Amino acid sequence: MASMRHFSIAVAVFATLFATACQTDTGARNSAPPTSSAPGQPVSGGTLRLVGGGDVDHLDPTSSYYTVTNGILRTYARGLFALNGVAKGSDTTKGFALVPDVASELPTTGNGGLSGDGLTYTIKLRDGVQWDTQPPRDVTAGDFVRGFKRICNPVAGSGAPGYYTSTIKGMKAYCDAYAKAFTKAKPTAAALADFQNSHEIAGVQAKDDKTLVFTLTQPASDFLNILSLNFSVAAPKEYDQYVPDDATFRQHTISDGPYRITQYVATKSIRLERNPAWKQDSDPIRHQYVNAIEVKMGVNEPDAVQQQLEAGSADLSWDLPVPTAQIPRLKSSGDPNFTIFPGAVSNPYIVFNLQSKNAGGAMGKLKVRQAIEYAVSKVAIAKVYGGADVATPLHTAIPPGNIGYQEYNPYPSPGDAGDPAKCKQLLTEAGYPNGLTLIGAFRNAGNHPANFQSYSADLQKCGITVKGLPVRQGDYYGAFLQNTSIAKASKWDISAPGWVPDWYGNNGRAVVQPLFETNCNPGTSNYGCYSNPKVDSLIKQALAEQDQTKSAALWHQVDTTVMGDAVIVPLNNQNTPIYKSKRVQNALYLPAFQLYDFTNLWLDPNNP
Numbered sequence: 001m002a003s004m005r006h007f008s009i010a011v012a013v014f015a016t017l018f019a020t021a022c023q024t025d026t027g028a029r030n031s032a033p034p035t036s037s038a039p040g041q042p043v044s045g046g047t048l049r050l051v052g053g054g055d056v057d058h059l060d061p062t063s064s065y066y067t068v069t070n071g072i073l074r075t076y077a078r079g080l081f082a083l084n085g086v087a088k089g090s091d092t093t094k095g096f097a098l099v100p101d102v103a104s105e106l107p108t109t110g111n112g113g114l115s116g117d118g119l120t121y122t123i124k125l126r127d128g129v130q131w132d133t134q135p136p137r138d139v140t141a142g143d144f145v146r147g148f149k150r151i152c153n154p155v156a157g158s159g160a161p162g163y164y165t166s167t168i169k170g171m172k173a174y175c176d177a178y179a180k181a182f183t184k185a186k187p188t189a190a191a192l193a194d195f196q197n198s199h200e201i202a203g204v205q206a207k208d209d210k211t212l213v214f215t216l217t218q219p220a221s222d223f224l225n226i227l228s229l230n231f232s233v234a235a236p237k238e239y240d241q242y243v244p245d246d247a248t249f250r251q252h253t254i255s256d257g258p259y260r261i262t263q264y265v266a267t268k269s270i271r272l273e274r275n276p277a278w279k280q281d282s283d284p285i286r287h288q289y290v291n292a293i294e295v296k297m298g299v300n301e302p303d304a305v306q307q308q309l310e311a312g313s314a315d316l317s318w319d320l321p322v323p324t325a326q327i328p329r330l331k332s333s334g335d336p337n338f339t340i341f342p343g344a345v346s347n348p349y350i351v352f353n354l355q356s357k358n359a360g361g362a363m364g365k366l367k368v369r370q371a372i373e374y375a376v377s378k379v380a381i382a383k384v385y386g387g388a389d390v391a392t393p394l395h396t397a398i399p400p401g402n403i404g405y406q407e408y409n410p411y412p413s414p415g416d417a418g419d420p421a422k423c424k425q426l427l428t429e430a431g432y433p434n435g436l437t438l439i440g441a442f443r444n445a446g447n448h449p450a451n452f453q454s455y456s457a458d459l460q461k462c463g464i465t466v467k468g469l470p471v472r473q474g475d476y477y478g479a480f481l482q483n484t485s486i487a488k489a490s491k492w493d494i495s496a497p498g499w500v501p502d503w504y505g506n507n508g509r510a511v512v513q514p515l516f517e518t519n520c521n522p523g524t525s526n527y528g529c530y531s532n533p534k535v536d537s538l539i540k541q542a543l544a545e546q547d548q549t550k551s552a553a554l555w556h557q558v559d560t561t562v563m564g565d566a567v568i569v570p571l572n573n574q575n576t577p578i579y580k581s582k583r584v585q586n587a588l589y590l591p592a593f594q595l596y597d598f599t600n601l602w603l604d605p606n607n608p
Contacts, residue, residue, distance in 0.1 A: 034290075034605040043585070046603040047292040051308055052318025053300040053445035054473025055267050059253055060245035061230040062150045063523060065159035066477055067500055068319040070593045073230050074286070075272055075293065076255035078102050080123055080144070080212075081228040082285055085588025085597040088339050095591040096504045098224050099285060102129050102139060102234070102256075106224065118219030123212045128282030131236050132255045136277035139256050141206035143234035148204045149196040151175070151231055154182045156245040157523045158231040159482060160502070160514040166543055167223055169215040170202025179521070193240035218544050225503040225510070258288040258599055267474060270295040286599035293598055300445040300473070306579065309337075312607060315581040316596065319473065320446045322577040327386040330579065341576045341589055344401025346394060347498030348451055350376065350569035354528045355520075356490040359436040363493050363528070367430035369566035372494070373411035375423035376458045381571045384450045390577060394570040397562045401573075402501060402511045403548065404555025410563045423462035435463025438493035441480065444470040451496050466494070481527045484520050488529075496571070497527065503592055508542055508555040516562050530567045583607045 034046040050071075057066035061077040064070070074082075082101040086094050100106055104126040107113020113122050130136040131143075148168075151158045152175035158164070165172040181195055203215035216223065226232065234256065242249035253261045259272040272293040280288070295318050299305055302323040308314035322330065322338070330338040350372070356363045363369065378393035385391040393416040395409040413419040427435065438459075442452035449470070456466035469492060471480050480486060481497060502510040517539050520529035535558055542554035562568070576594045580587055583603045587596045 034603045042287070042289055043602040043605060044289055044291075046290050046583075046605075047294055048290045048584075048598060048601070048603065049313075049315045050293070050295045050318040051299050051305055051314040052295070052297060052320045054319055054443075054475075055297060056270070056474060057478035058156060058245045059250045059261070059264065060156060061233045062147065062153070062158060062235070063156035063245050063478070064230055065482075065523075065525065067593050067595065070230065070590075071595045071598055072259075072261075072270065072272060072293065072295070074257070074590075074593075074597065075259040075599055076253065076257045076261060076275070077230060077233045078129065078139075078256050078283070079228055079230065079233045081106070081224055083228065083590060083592055084285055085590045085600060087588060092342060092589065092591045093504070095589065098228055100126070101228075101283075101285060102126060102144075119216045121212075121214040121216075121223065122207075123214070125210045125212070126282060128279050129256055130277040130279070130282075132260050132275045132277040133236065133238070137236075138209070139234050139236075140209040141212045142209065143236060144212055144232075145201075145204055145206050146196065146237065146239070147231075147233055147235040148201060149174075149199070150235055150239070150244060152178045153187070153192055153196075153244050154179055154522065155187050155192070155243055156478075157521070159523050159525045160229075160231065161521075161523075162513045162517050162519060163226045163229070163231070163502075163509060166509075166513070166540070167216050167218075167220045167226060168201065168203040169217050170200075171204070174199060174201045187243065189241055189243045192243065197240070219546060220543065221546065221548075222503070222506050222509055225505075225507070229502055258283065258286050259293060267472075268297055289600070289602035290598075297474070302446060309579050309581050312581050312583065315584050315603070317579070321385070322579050324384060324386040324390075324447065327389065327577055330577075331389065335579075337582055337584075338577065338579050339589075340389065341578065341591070341594070343573060343575045343594070344399055344504065345498065345500050345574055345594075346397075346399050346568075346570055346572075347500070347574045348381065348448075348496040348571050349394075349499065350455065350494055350496050350571065352528050352567060353487045353490075353493050353495075354530055354567070355484075355487045356439075356493045358490050358493055359432075359438060362430075362432070362436050362438065365430050366566060367426045368432065368436075370411065371423040371426035371430065371462065372459065372464070373566050373569050374413055374419045374426065375462050375464070376455050376569055376571070377413075377418040378416040378571050380417070380454045380458070381451060384447050384454060385572065385574060386577070389575070391572040391574045394573045396570055397516070397559045397568060398508075398511050398555065399570070399573045402504070403506060403508045404512070404542075404552050404559060406556050406559070408560075410560075411566075418458050418461075420458075420461040423459075423464075427463060432463070435465065437465045437467060439469050439491070440466040441469040441471050441476075441492040441495040443473045443476045445473040448473075448496070455496065482523050482525070484522055484524060484529065487527065495527070498574075499525075500592070500594060506548060506551075508551060508558075512555060512558050512562075513539055513543075516558065516567070528567065530562075530565070532561065532565060535561050581607075 382391035514525040518531040545551040
């Protein structure tokens with residue numbers, strides 16, 4: 001997400017992939033080539049081809065928290081509200097504004113959708129939204145209630161349950177009861193469904209099939225942003241048959257968007273085709289221009305992906321960045337298919353596993369963590385991504401462009417290049433005069449191995465040996481970092497994920513709460529299980545504060561407290577370089593996802 005989310009800037013034989021990609025546009029499997037049209041006008045047909053390294057984190061929208069997965073989630077899972085993409089050269093902040101999706105309008109006090117005290121939202125659903133069941137069936141308010149009940153499931157719950165437990169009346173009590181019910185009981189599909197169908201959330205009610213009513217514990221000016229997240233989408237009754245996001249679920253996803261998953265092969269491929277139950281007049285933000293979308297996995301080198309994009313045998317990268325070494329060439333040549341979009345993210349940052357018992361519980365010791373804060377060269381990490389055009393050193397837990405950000409530098413080093421002497425001093429004070437050994441987990445694709453090599457070399461200079469633990473790209477978040485049993489078993493000490501705020505604007509809840517509020521449950525984005533009552537209290541105060549100037553000051557206090565506790569090492573704020581094939585037209589950028597919108601682009605028939 002990080003996504004929403006976790007951020008991915010992360011070998012198959014090139015000839016094989018080339019042939020496979022080309023075959024998808026020959027008319028086979030309902031994927032006829034795009035038809036001709038007047039220049040600049042939408043074109044129908046063809047297969048959008050994506051290629052990259054790893055798998056999704058989850059296909060279940062309830063638990064997905066990976067920016068890469070959001071690209072396809074938007075095609076088959078619809079929420080009440082959503083965002084529009086923006087064209088190249090446009091003001092990206094225009095992509096921050098919410099628009100109605102399954103909801104018929106934005107609720108306001110004027111239209112009766114929001115009560116005068118700010119505590120009750122009444123949301124009407126638009127007509128014509130259907131599931132691709134046999135026969136097709138209307139999406140109802142009850143389906144949204146079911147979706148909310150799945151948020152706290154103990155198998156693959158939401159990565160940010162705090163968004164909901166801190167706003168919706170009765171949500172915390174419901175989630176606590178859900179967790180308690182499965183402390184010892186086996187979470188079978190039947191048992192999970194039985195709990196959900198026999199327990200209610202006081203603040204989430206279906207008044208009738210077309211009307212949802214939300215009741216809050218206190219006014220929340222960002223509540224519609226929360227309702228726009230993939231965790232908040234509707235869930236059909238068929239999902240009661242499966243354990244959330246298990247292998248069987250992944251073969252039985254149901255769509256209410258313009259595309260549906262027709263084939264999923266773990267770690268290898270995903271194919272989506274047009275959903276015949278979807279109607280254009282029921283969807284104000286998506287289209288169904290391409291016939292199909294194919295994701296081919298197994299290419300772990302950005303250079304191999306870039307070659308395919310420039311050759312036209314693939315259209316977009318799935319999960320790998322534009323190769324660092326290619327950015328100067330692409331920028332200087334003025335290639336119209338290359339764009340760098342502005343960012344306001346923490347990517348990457350180093351997180352400490354505070355549960356680890358390795359090296360005498362070193363990660364639980366403040367001075368050890370502070371030593372690492374001083375040791376790492378942020379400019380070296382920036383070079384991995386392409387230098388100052390793409391990445392700039394970051395010193396704070398809240399990155400620039402987000403509420404609560406104020407520039408300060410609690411762990412300065414000359415030129416942001418690291419300070420080994422200060423690191424050694426603090427290690428000695430912590431009781432490690434001869435250094436120590438840690439386990440560093442890293443993704444095995446994209447820029448991530450180079451990131452690991454860079455920061456581990458910096459730590460070696462002050463006596464910290466980091467043993468590398470490569471993790472498959474698609475497993476890194478969902479199966480590894482978010483699996484708290486792995487952290488508690490001391491399988492890793494440090495790692496370098498990334499974070500994209502789930503929304504921009506009034507977004508303290510999206511930048512701070514998922515990463516730093518006490519939450520050591522499966523699916524958490526507080527990977528190291530950090531817990532500080534002061535931080536929890538400040539978050540609660542900031543969320544309740546309606547004056548944004550005052551709330552910004554509270555969020556900044558969270559920042560200073562977190563950095564004082566040295567629970568992460570902020571490394572870079574990154575812009576987003578994207579390259580597309582020349583076939584791709586109407587590429588609209590989604591700032592919150594750092595991706596192009598697959599549901600609005602079409603393919604140029606003159607560039608097969």
